[in-house]
Amino acid sequence: MKTICSLWRTGLAGPDWLKLGFIPILLLLLAFVSQQVNIWHEAENWTEESRMALSKRPASGDIVFVAIDKQTLDEIGVWPWPRSVMAEAIDRLVESNALEIFIDVDFSTPSSPEQDAILAKSIRQANGTVSLAAFSQTSSVKSGTEDIADSVPLPIFLDSAWLATVNVFPDHDGIVRRFPFGNMIAGEPESSMPALLSGKSGLSGLDFAINFAIDPDTVPLYSFIDLLSNKLPESGLEQKTVVIGAHAVELRDTFAVPVYGSLPGAMLQIVAAETLKQNFEIVRILAIWPLLFCALLQFLVLLLWKSTHLLTRIGAVLAISILAEGIGFILFYTSSISLPTAALHAMNLALLLVLAVREFGLRNWLIVLADARTRNANNLLRQVFDDSSEAILIVDEAGAVLEASPKARIIFGQSAVQRENPENCIVMPEPILECVRQSLADLNQGVRASDTGGELILTSATDDKIIEFTVTPSRLTNTETRTQFLADGRSIACVTARDITTKRRQAERLDFLSKRDELTGAFRRHAFLDILNQKLARLTPAQSCQIMAINLNRFKTVNTTLGRDVGDQLLCAVVTRLAESEIGVECISRLGGDTFAVLLQETDPQLQLHVTSLQVANLLAQTYFLESGSIQIDVRISYARSESPTQAADALLNCAEMTLDEGTDVAGQSVRPYDPVSSAKHARARQIERELRPALENRDFQILYQPQVDVNGRHLVGMEALTRWSHPVLGAVSPDEFIAIAEASGMIEPLGDWILQAACCEAANWTEAIPVAVNVSPVQFLRGDIIASVTSALETSGLKPNHLQLEITESTILTCSDAVLQTMHDLRSLGVTLALDDFGTGYASLGYMTQFPFDQVKVDKSFIRNLTTDPTSQSIVQFTKTLSDVVGATMLCEGVETEEQLTFLKLIGCDQAQGFLFGTPLSAKIIRRMIAEIANSEHIEEYSRTA
Ligand code: C2E
Ligand code: CA
Ligand code: CA
Numbered sequence: 001m002k003t004i005c006s007l008w009r010t011g012l013a014g015p016d017w018l019k020l021g022f023i024p025i026l027l028l029l030l031a032f033v034s035q036q037v038n039i040w041h042e043a044e045n046w047t048e049e050s051r052m053a054l055s056k057r058p059a060s061g062d063i064v065f066v067a068i069d070k071q072t073l074d075e076i077g078v079w080p081w082p083r084s085v086m087a088e089a090i091d092r093l094v095e096s097n098a099l100e101i102f103i104d105v106d107f108s109t110p111s112s113p114e115q116d117a118i119l120a121k122s123i124r125q126a127n128g129t130v131s132l133a134a135f136s137q138t139s140s141v142k143s144g145t146e147d148i149a150d151s152v153p154l155p156i157f158l159d160s161a162w163l164a165t166v167n168v169f170p171d172h173d174g175i176v177r178r179f180p181f182g183n184m185i186a187g188e189p190e191s192s193m194p195a196l197l198s199g200k201s202g203l204s205g206l207d208f209a210i211n212f213a214i215d216p217d218t219v220p221l222y223s224f225i226d227l228l229s230n231k232l233p234e235s236g237l238e239q240k241t242v243v244i245g246a247h248a249v250e251l252r253d254t255f256a257v258p259v260y261g262s263l264p265g266a267m268l269q270i271v272a273a274e275t276l277k278q279n280f281e282i283v284r285i286l287a288i289w290p291l292l293f294c295a296l297l298q299f300l301v302l303l304l305w306k307s308t309h310l311l312t313r314i315g316a317v318l319a320i321s322i323l324a325e326g327i328g329f330i331l332f333y334t335s336s337i338s339l340p341t342a343a344l345h346a347m348n349l350a351l352l353l354v355l356a357v358r359e360f361g362l363r364n365w366l367i368v369l370a371d372a373r374t375r376n377a378n379n380l381l382r383q384v385f386d387d388s389s390e391a392i393l394i395v396d397e398a399g400a401v402l403e404a405s406p407k408a409r410i411i412f413g414q415s416a417v418q419r420e421n422p423e424n425c426i427v428m429p430e431p432i433l434e435c436v437r438q439s440l441a442d443l444n445q446g447v448r449a450s451d452t453g454g455e456l457i458l459t460s461a462t463d464d465k466i467i468e469f470t471v472t473p474s475r476l477t478n479t480e481t482r483t484q485f486l487a488d489g490r491s492i493a494c495v496t497a498r499d500i501t502t503k504r505r506q507a508e509r510l511d512f513l514s515k516r517d518e519l520t521g522a523f524r525r526h527a528f529l530d531i532l533n534q535k536l537a538r539l540t541p542a543q544s545c546q547i548m549a550i551n552l553n554r555f556k557t558v559n560t561t562l563g564r565d566v567g568d569q570l571l572c573a574v575v576t577r578l579a580e581s582e583i584g585v586e587c588i589s590r591l592g593g594d595t596f597a598v599l600l601q602e603t604d605p606q607l608q609l610h611v612t613s614l615q616v617a618n619l620l621a622q623t624y625f626l627e628s629g630s631i632q633i634d635v636r637i638s639y640a641r642s643e644s645p646t647q648a649a650d651a652l653l654n655c656a657e658m659t660l661d662e663g664t665d666v667a668g669q670s671v672r673p674y675d676p677v678s679s680a681k682h683a684r685a686r687q688i689e690r691e692l693r694p695a696l697e698n699r700d701f702q703i704l705y706q707p708q709v710d711v712n713g714r715h716l717v718g719m720e721a722l723t724r725w726s727h728p729v730l731g732a733v734s735p736d737e738f739i740a741i742a743e744a745s746g747m748i749e750p751l752g753d754w755i756l757q758a759a760c761c762e763a764a765n766w767t768e769a770i771p772v773a774v775n776v777s778p779v780q781f782l783r784g785d786i787i788a789s790v791t792s793a794l795e796t797s798g799l800k801p802n803h804l805q806l807e808i809t810e811s812t813i814l815t816c817s818d819a820v821l822q823t824m825h826d827l828r829s830l831g832v833t834l835a836l837d838d839f840g841t842g843y844a845s846l847g848y849m850t851q852f853p854f855d856q857v858k859v860d861k862s863f864i865r866n867l868t869t870d871p872t873s874q875s876i877v878q879f880t881k882t883l884s885d886v887v888g889a890t891m892l893c894e895g896v897e898t899e900e901q902l903t904f905l906k907l908i909g910c911d912q913a914q915g916f917l918f919g920t921p922l923s924a925k926i927i928r929r930m931i932a933e934i935a936n937s938e939h940i941e942e943y944s945r946t947a
Pocket of ligand 1: 735
């Protein structure tokens, strides 16, 4: 492309006339060659026809057309007529002194001899003034070869008439423009009718161009029927040349011609004849002359090119065409000379094009094309830019907004870009500008730029928008295109931004719902633990986290008596009161139904947390005025503080919650600190409670038996069943510990039933009839069905009822109800004996002793321990003996460890004793062996020693 441009510049731009002459000569050559290959033919015909139409002239009037028109056909009848009709016409014409008569009718075939004779006669009488039409035509021959058949009038007519050929030769487009001077008919050259009519015959073989400027309407025209009916003007035909021919459309003797569309054959002959007669045949000039003339003028125009104005030059070139066309018309009008101008006009047009290219510059044309392409690409980009749901902004290094998408205007709230209208510009928020500056600086320093971005909040009078943005820096490379905003080597940043307010609000809402309790809005446990963990992580070694666990007392009662709605309102009111309190609450959590946790803002470990907790308890104890009425409640609060920043949040919360649980047995308002010792105790109790049931199912319990002896004879009188639990982790767990927990948790009933069953089964297998004493918990006695349990155990084991003693503690009979009394009677009626265990430790009154049917009173070991030294113990034991005697029960003293103690017991008349002196609690296996052996021994003491 560059080579062409430089050739163009260096080869043609010089002032040298030689160089300038190159253009017209080149164009001349092109025009001439194109003229020779006939490509302007159509255009030339069109110009010629236009010139003819513009230079119309009248016919000479010497040639008259007698037309066989529709009216004639209507009156005379169907064609062909009897030849006498034509004979009559000839007669009339002769009478009218017509100069010559040309009949353009086919007389080549005979009709009737009479008719032919009549016509021949008339022709003869016309005395050599009649000419008849002859023509050669291509006959469609059956043999398939083309034959030229000449239609020549019958010899009978030709004897006294002339022959005139009427053949016409249309151009390729079917339009008749030329006419021959003559034709070969039957091997002889004959003059054409126009040649004869104009008197210019004798040029057979050549033809001439008909000048259709001669107006056919000016040719005198008469109807054939008027001729026959003598209606023609007196002198109308006098000395005129008359042509008789078809005019009616029905006769189909018409030809396509320029200017008028079509003409009847006879009229065409007349116009052609008039052309010759008036010397108007068209003379066509050689195309080279106008082209040379044009080339010369073009050369002149080019010589003056530099010194003239563009419009003048264009006008000059156009003037060449107008001048040529003017000359063409004048020549045609005056001399029927046809000047071919189409190639000339084409040549001028070509010059104009060449000069336009020259004037505007080829490079510029290429740029125009490139621009169009760029425009298309720009339009596409613009469409994408405008339709983007994201805000897109192009920002330059100075921070000016060069382009902004419609969405950008919505987000940033301005209507125009900075460059176009500085007063009403988009002012980019500073965080975005900062990001743009940074990324462009990175780009300019050669750091491979990647997308950067961030978030910002756009504050307006109505609302706040959260905007997320991305900045992509670019260096412009394609600097040749004339796009709107690009310039050489500049760096720009593309900022895309989107309004994520709704998305963020939704996420926040979801986050809120996942973290908050729906009813009160307080944090859920996991969210509270997260916050607590974060706070713990931020603590300095000198700080600590302070938390409280709060439980509403009797909240269940509020729910059941006042309804859940009131309960809900109360929970909300508690949270609100905590949140609005002045104790510095950082966060509140609803841990469960009516349990809350509070994290305090204060981090000073010296904080009087107990005092603060009391304040909170008092605050929450104040009356709540709810929609349904006023309510007052007590709360239990436990508090804990973190021991180290590494403490886990859940461990800390656990401390507070555990402490809260420990306080459940305390009625009314309570505030208690986390105490590691009591907590450990509680933890152990909870663990035991948890593991009781699986231990029972796994048969992890074992029953030991402790001998009971007769004080005087020291022989075996009974065995007390004492349960043991050896825990895999906690080791041996004392019944004092696990029985109490089993009682509290309700596990005592299944456990007690199992012990009863196991002890009865064991005793039933003993070889000697020794009664077994089984401890029965008050819970078992009061809540369970002890009668059914005992009956079942006796039945299953087959043990005699009088070999089973149930040991009941004082606390059982303290509840002193008729039901307890009845149960005791029922048991005794089964045959089972009852012992009052641990006598002296409780509050048993003498009244009970007489009222309840005990078979044995067991004096607690605490009275035996100091029996030999402590007179009070001695008095109590002595008194108990008297009492036992009164109610008819035997007395057994527990915990006898020394002979001294035994001696004293003998002294006061105690019946039975139990203690390490006679035997510790022993396994069933050892007991079995012992029983088998003592059957032979004197008394138990001996066995104890050996055991
Ligand atoms: P208890 O009914 O007063 O049982 C006697 C307790 O005194 C047993 O403790 C026994 O080992 C202990 N003992 C016996 N002789 C002596 C002695 O000479 N000196 C001393 N210092 N202690 C002696 P153990 O087995 O730890 O039982 C403690 C308590 O647990 C029992 O007191 C009883 O109330 C309860 N208990 C044990 N087994 C069962 C059971 O199967 N069912 C129920 N409901 N309670 C049971
Ligand atoms: Ca006992
Ligand atoms: Ca006891």
